[in-house]
Amino acid sequence: MNVTFSNEEIAFRAEVRAFFETEFPQDILEKQRLSIALTREDVVRWHKVAYKRGWGAPNWPTEHGGTGWTSVQKYIFADEQARASAPVYLSFGVSMVGPIIYTFGTEQQKQRFLPDILEFNTWWCQGYSEPGSGSDLASLSTKADLNGDHYVVNGTKTWTTLAQFADWIFCLVRTNSDVARRQEGISFVLIDMKQPGVSVKPIKLLDGECEVNEIHFDNVKIPVENLVGEEGKGWTYGKVLLQHERTNIAGVANSKYRLERLRAQTNESIRGATPLANNSVFMRKLAAAEVELKALEYTELRTLASISSGKAPGPESSILKVAGTELHQQIDSLYVEAAGYYALPFVPEQYDIDFPIDERIGNGTQTKSALSYFNHRKVSIFGGSNEIQKNIIAKHVLGI
Amino acid sequence: MDLSLNDVQMMLADSVDKFIGNDYDFETRQKYADSKQGYSDAAWQTFAELGWTSVTLSEDDGGFGGGPVDLTVVMERFGRGLVVEPFLANVVLAGGVLKRDANATQKSAWLLAAISGELQTTLAFTEPSSGYQISDITTTAVSGEDDDQSWQLSGSKAHVINGGSAELIIVAARTSGERRDKHGITLFGIPATAPGMTIRSYPTVDGLRAAEISLDNVMANHSQVIGKIDSGYETLNSAVADATLAVCAEAIGIMTVLTEKTIEFSKGRVQFGVPISSFQALQHRMVEMYTACEQSRSLLMWAAMMMHKGGPAAEQAIHSIKYQVGIAGKRVGEEAIQIHGGMGVTWELDVSHYFKRLTAIGLMFGSADWHLDQLAAPDVA
Structure with a gap:
């Protein structure tokens, strides 16, 4: 070994x-x-x-x-x-819609879309969640009705990350309501954002930023060529996509370097204060997070070892998302604690490009710590909440 | 044994409840928080007229003679309403210093003006490098060469709440001793406009306002000294203890609202054809939120009674309740957001703002870890 x-x-x-x-x-x-x-x-x-x-x-x-x-x-x-x-x-093009297009798309779709994704000529966003369909994604109700050579799309998608910059959106839409299983009436379509009937409304999040949006489709026409794969199979494609991305889902690398930077910071005497390294309570918590990280890293390496020897990822890979997001949030909390009172100022303009760094309130990025902590509450909610992840593990891994 | 509120306290509770219920809905709160100064002058005047600002003052000082329990009654309700008006800065911190140590002239010029809403005040004690240790004061007050009648103050103060609006700032400065000595701290009343004062006000993540203040040879004379030279620590510590109790009560108001709102939301949010409240995994977590609230409320009652009694028991009670609220608040806040799902992280929904205030309270006047450390230290318990 x-x-x-x-x-x-x-x-x-x-x-x-x-x-x-x-x-x-x-x-x-x-x-x-x-x-x-x-x-x-x-x-x-x-x-x-x-x-x-x-x-x-x-x-x-x-x-x-x-x-x-x-x-x-x-x-x-x-x-x-x-x-x-x-x-x-940016995952939407290269990690999400790209693999679906080269796996299930037509030759024409591959030629039309893949080069622009590779070269980043097209900014993609993802239209899955709806106001009434979060964890229960299969209940989605945005409709695409076939009308001759095109579909007419009506409905609302939400939590659409960076849609304000996007050129195209890939969506799961309902093409058939008259099915035995709700999943069967769902199709995967590609929609040009720059056309009549598509409107993007920013959603302000708790940290004051507008990184997500609500998107309305009002009689938006899309040619049938924009359907990927077979009608009614969209759900299956979405699931295949999830299985594609077993590695990196835990954010191990990100957590590792965030913890390293935090540990380095504990030796500094910020503004003449006693270094955090002297605070054994904090250092114990930091050490505990480092142990968590090591465990997570090795869970990921086990998965990697399976894949690289040509085997399927083991069942342990299912815990990566939950454990990874929990650690992510644990590290956010440590940064907030380390900043103390300096976590509290809400001065977003300090992070504008032309703001003089030495005039920032707080040391370095201390005043970003609470905002990151707030913003990252989302990581245990999006992409299938941790509750849903646990349901999946219980059912498919534990066989309960 | 009687753990219920007395008649006066019931009336007080009722009066704050009515105001929050009728005149302080979330939209109104947001409007006040988003204004330049971060609160409403009109609402603040109302607080003064209804007598809430003088609740903890003795009758001699023009107050109701209420104690820690009365303070928690008001603050818990302010938590429920997510009130942004500067009660903590004026009444509990600055007021807490002035009621204990100010002379008659200072009381009439500053304390009465503060509680009647005519003068904005605050207490500047935290410094950029002090962390949570109250005695860690490096701001110096150096007396003139020939006399001890005038001082020059220099140094930096951090996270002074209401610092941007305050017209009078009570500054804790070192007149003798070493950096972390309890002895040698003196309290000065300094006008915000005094030459050498630089005040940088900023909004905080909870929608309130605070400031970084630097003092560069700010002059003060003996009429500005509050209490005795070198002996300000006890008063400072007591005012901060009051403020700690106050924010704990506020946090309990917030936790209660978050628990109620989460339960309500879970009953209405349908996924997989059923309300998510029907999932046992979530039911248990909401029970834990409720438990955290009620355990905190019980401890708050004890802490308020101990504060009334004073002495080392009060000290221990403050560390205990702030530790409890720190842990419970983080848990309840995070669970409320998680169970609300995507909606929980939006600016639009009030839940995220309750969560942010709860987080801020967790970082003020000592974190949970810091207070637990004080309890664990052999010379405290």
């Missing part, structure tokens, strides 16, 4: 590290370190840099222009990405 990497893998890590240190836009990394929000232009720019490097789609096979990386390479890449404080790939 060992977790040593091969020489090729070690060389690959060096290559990835060099990419982030030299080719990747350093101004974007700097913004990330200072908690300055990336603009749409920033996001497009760095994805294009990755594309030029041949890394537009780390998770795709080479035949579609992906990297064809092994699971271990993907793991190494994600680790280096987090180490560099680099942003993660």
Whole structure:
């Protein structure tokens, strides 16, 4: 039993590290370190840099222009990405709709959509949840009625992340209400956002940011060519997608470097205060989170080992999302505790690009800690709440 | 044995309940919180007219002679209404110092003005490097060469609540001793407009306002000294203890609302063809929220009684209740958001704002860990 990497893998890590240190836009990394929000232009720019490097789609096979990386390479890449404080790939195009299109789409759909996803010429967003359909996604009611050579879409999608920047949206819609199982009447369609009848309304979240939206479709016409796969099979495609992404779901790399940075911070005497390292209660909590992380890391590595030896991921992989999001939130709490009173100021303008860093209230990004803690309550809610995840584990893994 | 409120306290409770119920719905609260100063002058005047601001003052000072229980009665209801008016800064912190140590002139100029709503005040004690230790004061007050009648104050104060609106700021400064000594702290009443005062006000995550204040050779004379030179610590500590009890009561009001709202939401939210309240996994968690609320409420009663009694028992009670509320508040807040699902993280729904205030309270006047540490220390318990 060992977790040593091969020489090729070690060389690959060096290559990835060099990419982030030299080719990747350093101004974007700097913004990330200072908690300055990336603009749409920033996001497009760095994805294009990755594309030029041949890394537009780390998770795709080479035949579609992906990297064809092994699971271990993907793991190494994600680790280096987090180490560099680099942003993660916007998942909607490259991780979500892309694989569905190359797996279930027509040749024409592949040619039309995949190159633009790879090159990041198209910004995608995801239309799954609805106001009445959260955890119970199969109850969705946005309708797509077939009318000759097109569908007419009516309904509302919600919690649509970054839809304000999006060009296209992929949606699960109801094409048939007269079915035995609700899941069977659901289809997977692609909708151009820039057309009459599509309206995007921002939803302000508790941290004051508007990263999600509500989208209304009012008699929106979409050509039948925009249906992916078979009508009524959308639910199955969505499920296949979930099985695709077993690794990285736990956010191990992100948690690892956040904990490392927090530990480094405990040795600093901020503004002349006693360093947190002298606070044994805090340090015990930090150590406990580090133990959690190690466990999570090895659960992920077990999954990785199965996949890389050609086997299916073991049942332990099912706990990655719940354990990963719980740790994520635990780390948020530690940052808030470390900031103390300096978690409280609500001064978003301090994180504008032209705000002088040395005039910020609080040290570094201390005043971001509570806002991150608030915002990240979502990680145990979205993508199937942790309650739903536990139901799935109980049913499919424990056989209860 | 009688753990019920007396008649005066019942009337007080009723009066605050009526105001919150009739004049302080969530939209109104948000409007006040979003205004430049972060609260409503009119509402503040109403608080003064209804006598709430003088609840904990002695009859000699023009108050009702109420004690810690009366304070918790008001604050718990302020929690329910998510009140943003600067009661804590004016009445409990600044008022707490002034009622204990101010001389007659200072009382009439400052305390009476504060409780009648004419003067905005606050207490500046926390510093950028002090953490939660009240005696950790590095702001200095240096007396003039030939006399001990005038001082120059220099240093920084952090997270001064109501600091942007306050016209009078009571500053805790060191007149002697080492950085963390209890002895050597003196309290000064400083006008916000005094030369050398720089006040940087900002909104806080809970919709309230606080400020960073820097003092650069701010002059003060003997008429501005509150209490005795070098002997301000006890008063400071007592005022902060009152404030700690107050925010614990507020937190219990908030937790109660969050629990009620979560139960209500779960009954109405249908998924998989049934209300989510029918899921046992959620039922148990809501029972735990309720338990956390009620355990906190019980401990608050005890703490208020101990505060009335004073002495080391009061000290222990304050550490206990703030620890309890810190733990319970985090749990209840996080569960309320989780059970509300996506709606719970929106700005639009009041639940997230209750959660944020609860989080802020958890960080003020000592975290749960900090208070537990004080209880665990051999010289306290």
